[in-house]
Amino acid sequence: MKSERLRADKVTSLVRALKEETHADFLSASGHRSHVDGAEAATRKRQTIEANCTQAEARAAWAEAENRGYLT
Numbered sequence: 001m002k003s004e005r006l007r008a009d010k011v012t013s014l015v016r017a018l019k020e021e022t023h024a025d026f027l028s029a030s031g032h033r034s035h036v037d038g039a040e041a042a043t044r045k046r047q048t049i050e051a052n053c054t055q056a057e058a059r060a061a062w063a064e065a066e067n068r069g070y071l072t
Helices: 002-028 033-051 055-068
Strands: none
Touching: 002 033, 002 055
């Protein structure tokens, strides 16, 4: 039970990070330095979270983010 909850938490965290990264990338298109810095930070955050996930957890998170429309 505890491991299932931990796995769900990892997937949820990665989905949120993907959403934040997509939004930050959109804002960085303005060229403002703070938005570019924010996009870089969001990418590092997503990469860190993804590195702590198994491949199955990462695939589940990417699929969930895609289903929610976060990657478009």
